[in-house]
Amino acid sequence: MTFRTFRLPLAALAGLLVLTGCPDKKATETADTTAPAKLPKAPVFNADSAYAFTAKQVSFGPRVPNSKAHIATGNWLVAKLKSYGLKVMEQPFEAMTFDGTNIHARNIIAQYQPQAARRVAIFGHWDTRPFADDDPDPKKKNKSMDGASDGASAVAVALEMARQLSLQPDSLAPNVGVDFIFFDAEDWGHDDTTQADLKDQLAGSGTDSWCLGSQYWAKNLLPAGYKAEYGVLLDMVGAKGGNFTREGTSRTNARGPLDKIWNTAAQLGYSNFFRFQDTDPITDDHVYTNQAGIPTIDIYDHPPVGAKYFPAYHHATTDNMAIIDRNTMKAVGQTMLQTLYME
Secondary structure (H helix, E strand, C coil), rough: CCCCCCCCCCCHHHHHCCCCCCCCCCCCCCCCCCCCCCCCCCCCCCCHHHHHHHHHHCCCCCCCCCCCHHHHHHHHHHHHHHHCCEEEEEEEEEEEECCEEEEEEEEEEECCCCCCCCCEEEEEEECCCCCCCCCCCCCHHCCCCCHHHHHHHHHHHHHHHHHHHHCCCHHHHCCEEEEEEEEECCCCCCCCCCCCCCCCCCCCCCCCCCCCCHHHHCCCCCCCCCCEEEEEEEEECECCCCEEEEHHHHHEEEEEEEHHHHHHHHHHHCCCCCEEECCCCCHHHHHHHHHCCEEEEEEEECCCCCCCCCCCCCCCCCCCHHHHHHHHHHHHHHHHHHHCCCC
């Protein structure tokens, strides 16, 4: 998935200073004690299928913009989404990265039940970071990586959701349309900690070096004038022992959807993954989808203890298929399908 250090654009940061400053070492855990309603029947999420989708993406090689593996992966995603009968759109764009590289990228949008007035967005990013700058082995810091959890697992969960929805007859479809929006060029950003010796050529330009695809989409909505009741950003949702907390920007901008999803996960027995723990904001694609008017939460793997905001595999060569766990993807995918069927 992802990237990032705990950093927000200045305008957003100013509004969050009253809420945070440094990671909250007194993270709270409070569950909703309201009596749960009976859950409606939802499709069964197939974790084996999601695992296979993750492995397929990794098999192309690192999905770094401008590479053959990146092009091949994007083409495969478009074909796979079309095979499910979804309305698929591509949004090509060009951008410059923090190190001055000019890249060719594309966002991929697929709509299930495009005619539905009520809509929910499932976001993710499909690219990989071009360097493992947070790898504990200094010799590997300039190596590319698989991005098995960071990117591929989120896309895989979304693909399996799309596959399951496509199998449902009209009489068993959810009451909302679903848009699967995969952003490109999310992970080629400047890390102030691991890349302090490198200049961020985008600094002061008004463009964040992270989340280039979501920034472009937010300014050029596709479909035009796009609206959704809420959005869910999936990011790093495939590693063994996945731990998902209630991130600050999610709580501020989309508390209703966040509570609904966390309480649904609890009813399904997944509270060991979806923790009732409040943590500080991070910069991720949801910052820009929220700015575009779509209340969005971020589901990402956050270490349960300690000061670190990301797991040990984050931006490291260890982010490979060896860490991918079907149980984590099942918890996320089943929770999301169930949530859609509660609308």
